[in-house]
Amino acid sequence: MAVYTQLSAETLAELIAHYDVGELVSAKGIAEGVSNSNWLIDTTGRDGAGARFILTMYEKRIELSDLPFFLDLLDHLAAQGCPVPRTIHDREGASFRWLDGKAVALIEFLPGVSVDHPTQGQAFHVGAVLARMHLASESFAASRANTLGPETSAQVLGDCGEAALAEIDPALPATIAEARAVAESWPADLPRAIIHSDLFPDNVLMRGDEVCALIDFYFACTDAMAYDLAVTHAAWSFSADGRSYRPEIGQALVQGYESVRKLGSDEREALPLLAQGAALRFVSSRAQDWIETPADALVTRKDPMAFVRRLEFYRREGKEVFTA
Ligand SMILES: Nc1ncnc2c1ncn2[C@@H]1O[C@H](COP(=O)(O)OP(=O)(O)OP(=O)(O)O)[C@@H](O)[C@H]1O
Numbered sequence: 001m002a003v004y005t006q007l008s009a010e011t012l013a014e015l016i017a018h019y020d021v022g023e024l025v026s027a028k029g030i031a032e033g034v035s036n037s038n039w040l041i042d043t044t045g046r047d048g049a050g051a052r053f054i055l056t057m058y059e060k061r062i063e064l065s066d067l068p069f070f071l072d073l074l075d076h077l078a079a080q081g082c083p084v085p086r087t088i089h090d091r092e093g094a095s096f097r098w099l100d101g102k103a104v105a106l107i108e109f110l111p112g113v114s115v116d117h118p119t120q121g122q123a124f125h126v127g128a129v130l131a132r133m134h135l136a137s138e139s140f141a142a143s144r145a146n147t148l149g150p151e152t153s154a155q156v157l158g159d160c161g162e163a164a165l166a167e168i169d170p171a172l173p174a175t176i177a178e179a180r181a182v183a184e185s186w187p188a189d190l191p192r193a194i195i196h197s198d199l200f201p202d203n204v205l206m207r208g209d210e211v212c213a214l215i216d217f218y219f220a221c222t223d224a225m226a227y228d229l230a231v232t233h234a235a236w237s238f239s240a241d242g243r244s245y246r247p248e249i250g251q252a253l254v255q256g257y258e259s260v261r262k263l264g265s266d267e268r269e270a271l272p273l274l275a276q277g278a279a280l281r282f283v284s285s286r287a288q289d290w291i292e293t294p295a296d297a298l299v300t301r302k303d304p305m306a307f308v309r310r311l312e313f314y315r316r317e318g319k320e321v322f323t324a
């Protein structure tokens with residue numbers, strides 16, 4: 001359940017009145033998501049024909065100084081024709097407002113559903129849209145450092161400590177040394193752009209093969225484009241528990257990406273290591289969350305071992321995985 005803050009109908013109506021979107025008709029809390037509180041908002045619309053939005057209240061994990069970067073990025077990508085929801089600005093032009101001491105933003109609602117078991121056609125289109133997003137971001141002036149790179153993964157796992165990691169699973173402590181080794185050989189000069197860096201199936205809304213929306217840009221940052229493809233590969237091409245690889249999905253993703261932007265030989269060469277770094281990024285954040293979240297909390301903890309299995313797969317299979 002991701003509505004951490006209760007807002008009264010009056011408070012919501014007053015908030016919506018700051019936007020040129022008509023009057024509030026209904027507001028429903030959205031159960032999906034764990035980071036922020038989200039509501040599905042219906043209004044009468046500017047022309048009385050009705051309009052729908054997502055209201056997000058930023059609860060944790062987001063540096064508020066980064067918020068203008070994330071919200072302006074949505075506007076930029078949407079203006080470039082990418083399937084990304086626009087930020088609705090208030091009557092004074094602000095992209096976010098304050099409510100009960102927390103930042104809130106009104107975001108365009110886009111249709112579509114997240115898929116659990118993608119088809120090849122869907123993976124191809126997701127790869128293509130990822131490449132379009134990278135190219136469209138080149139004209140975006142702002143930048144943001146990746147705060148969750150390989151060195152952070154090593155640091156986070158080290159801070160968790162071997163004993164706490166071993167309590168989750170005996171295979172986890174070894175990932176500390178692996179993360180350090182990956183960080184040491186991390187490529188420094190691959191072509192960069194703004195990357196999504198968390199493009200899991202639940203952050204893509206689809207209708208059939210069509211990508212209707214990429215959402216949840218709150219980890220977006222400036223980094224290697226091939227790393228973003230590696231994250232997406234790790235997120236889409238395996239069963240949820242990471243035990244079985246779906247080669248047709250992995251290949252379709254890369255082919256879709258290359259139908260828009262060809263990978264350089266340096267990027268292709270780096271993909272096996274980038275994919276290990278991607279797997280470690282999610283091992284580390286999941287392990288940290290596991291330790292910090294009580295077992296009886298309302299939020300379901302995500303299993304770090306699902307990404308340890310991916311890590312082992314990428315290390316074992318090497319470049320074969322990314323050879324078309
Ligand atoms: N622009 C949008 N258009 C339509 N639906 C959306 C939009 N943004 C979010 N949603 C819906 O709201 C749900 C929660 O959003 P989101 O995944 O961004 O939550 P979060 O808590 O911010 O993220 P997370 O838990 O992934 O860190 C999504 O699964 C999706 O169903």
Ligand SMILES: N[C@@H](CCO)C(=O)O
Binds near residue numbers: 286302
């Ligand atoms: N998509 C991530 C959560 C955001 O960091 C995961 O599945 O672990």
